Amino acid sequence: MKRRTLLSMAGGSVLASGISVAGFQARLFAAGLNVEEQVRVAVIGHTGRGNYGHGLDTMWQQIPEARICGVADADPEGLAAAVRLLKPEAGYSDYHQLLAEQRPTVVAIAPRHVDQHRDMLLAAIQHGVRGIYIEKPFVRSPAEADEVLEAAAKAGVRIAVAHRNRFHPVLPVLQKLVADGAIGRVLEYRGRGKEDARGGALDLWVLGSHVLNLAAFFGGAPQAVTATLLQDGRPVTAADVQDGAEGIGRLAGNELHARFEMQSGHPFFFDSRQHARRRDTAVDRPASFGLQIIGTEGVVDLRADQNQLAAVRLGSPFDPDFSSEQRWQPVSSAGINQPESVPDLARLLSTQVLPGLDLLQSLQQNRQPLCDGEQGRQTVEMICSVFESHRLNGQRVSLPLQTRVNPLTLL
Numbered sequence: 001m002k003r004r005t006l007l008s009m010a011g012g013s014v015l016a017s018g019i020s021v022a023g024f025q026a027r028l029f030a031a032g033l034n035v036e037e038q039v040r041v042a043v044i045g046h047t048g049r050g051n052y053g054h055g056l057d058t059m060w061q062q063i064p065e066a067r068i069c070g071v072a073d074a075d076p077e078g079l080a081a082a083v084r085l086l087k088p089e090a091g092y093s094d095y096h097q098l099l100a101e102q103r104p105t106v107v108a109i110a111p112r113h114v115d116q117h118r119d120m121l122l123a124a125i126q127h128g129v130r131g132i133y134i135e136k137p138f139v140r141s142p143a144e145a146d147e148v149l150e151a152a153a154k155a156g157v158r159i160a161v162a163h164r165n166r167f168h169p170v171l172p173v174l175q176k177l178v179a180d181g182a183i184g185r186v187l188e189y190r191g192r193g194k195e196d197a198r199g200g201a202l203d204l205w206v207l208g209s210h211v212l213n214l215a216a217f218f219g220g221a222p223q224a225v226t227a228t229l230l231q232d233g234r235p236v237t238a239a240d241v242q243d244g245a246e247g248i249g250r251l252a253g254n255e256l257h258a259r260f261e262m263q264s265g266h267p268f269f270f271d272s273r274q275h276a277r278r279r280d281t282a283v284d285r286p287a288s289f290g291l292q293i294i295g296t297e298g299v300v301d302l303r304a305d306q307n308q309l310a311a312v313r314l315g316s317p318f319d320p321d322f323s324s325e326q327r328w329q330p331v332s333s334a335g336i337n338q339p340e341s342v343p344d345l346a347r348l349l350s351t352q353v354l355p356g357l358d359l360l361q362s363l364q365q366n367r368q369p370l371c372d373g374e375q376g377r378q379t380v381e382m383i384c385s386v387f388e389s390h391r392l393n394g395q396r397v398s399l400p401l402q403t404r405v406n407p408l409t410l411l
Helices: 021-030 058-062 076-086 095-102 114-126 142-155 170-179 201-206 208-219 345-350 353-365 373-391
Strands: 039-044 066-072 090-092 106-109 131-134 158-161 186-192 222-231 255-262 267-273 290-295 298-303 310-314 329-332
Touching: 039 095, 058 066, 058 076, 058 353, 066 076, 066 095, 076 090, 090 095, 095 114, 106 114, 106 353, 114 131, 114 142, 131 353, 142 158, 142 373, 158 353, 158 373, 170 208, 170 290, 170 298, 170 310, 170 329, 186 208, 201 208, 201 267, 201 373, 208 255, 208 267, 208 290, 208 373, 222 373, 255 373, 345 353
Parallel strands: 039 066, 039 106, 066 090, 106 131, 131 158, 186 267
Antiparallel strands: 186 290, 222 255, 255 267, 290 298, 298 310, 310 329
C-alpha cells in the first residue's frame, strides 16, 4: 500500500510535541509500526451507555496512517450504525471477541459511562495492545486506577486520557509566559466546572476533571486538600448519597468548594454550584468551566474546550480601574495577540486528532503521552480527595490518598 501523508490537512506544521509531519512519519516507521500497512485501531463503544464519547470513534478516520480494523457495541442497532459510519473490517457485539480476533495495535475506549472503563482497559491490556485512548473520566476510583496502571506497566502499554485541552500547543507558551513573570508573581489558581444542571459532584467528575488536569499541569502535583460538599446549601450526609449518572458510582451534592495545596506552593481553588453558569461572551469571558492563573500583575484565563483556549489580561487584578482600562488579549501557540500558526488547530483538537497523533508518537518514541494514565489517576484522586475531606468533616487530606475507594461509599 502506498505510504500516505500523515495529517496532510495540517500542511506539515509543527504540532503539539514540536515534531513535523515528516519527522513524525520517519519516527513512526523507525519504531516498527508499519505505516505502509497502517496502524490497526479498534473502537469500543456502547450505544445508550456512553455511546462513543466525544468523537473517539471518528477521530481515526482523519488520521491516514490509522485503519479501523473493528468496532464493538453491545447494542445491536448502535453496532449497525457504527459499522455504517466507521466502515471497519468487522463489527462485534462483544469487545473481548473483537480484541481476540483483530489483535489491534491501538484501542479507543469511547463510552462516557465510566463504570465500564476498568474492565475494558484490562481486557485491552490482556489482549496485547500497545496503546489505548480512553474517554474521561479515567476510572471510578484510585483503586481501579492502581489496578489498570500496574497491568499496563507490566505489559508496556501506553494509555492516553482524553483531556484534549492538555494536548493544546498553547500550554507550554503560557507556562513560559507565567515563568517569565508576564503576570507578575503567581498568587493562586481558580477553577470552576460547567455549573449547569450537573453542578456540584457530577460536574466535578465529568467536566471539572478537565480543569483539575490543567491545574496540575501549571501547579504541579496536588499535595493536600480541604473541601466541603453541599446539597441544597446544607452539608451532604449519608442519606443524600445515591448512584450517580454516567456510571460514576456513589454520588451526592449539587455544590462543592475545594482548596488544593499544589506542588508549586500556590493554592488551587475549585468550585461548582448547580445552575450557576453564565453564558460566555467575547467581552468579559466569565470564570465558568475553566481555569484562571491570578498573579500580582495580571490574569491568564483558559476556557476549557473552547476554540480560543487562552487569553491574558495584564495589570493588577486588584486595581478598581482595572476593568475599564485593560482588555483580554488572546494567546495562541505563537504568543500574545499573534495569529495561530498551526492551521486548522481548533478542528484538530475538537475532533481528537492531535491526541491521537500524540499517542502514536508516544509508541514510537517510547515515552508517555502528553496526558497519560498517571495523569488520569491523579485527576481521579483529586476528585475523590474532595469527597474524602468532606467525609472527614473538612479535614486536610494528604495526597496520594490512603483511601483508595470512592469515599462516598464510606459516608
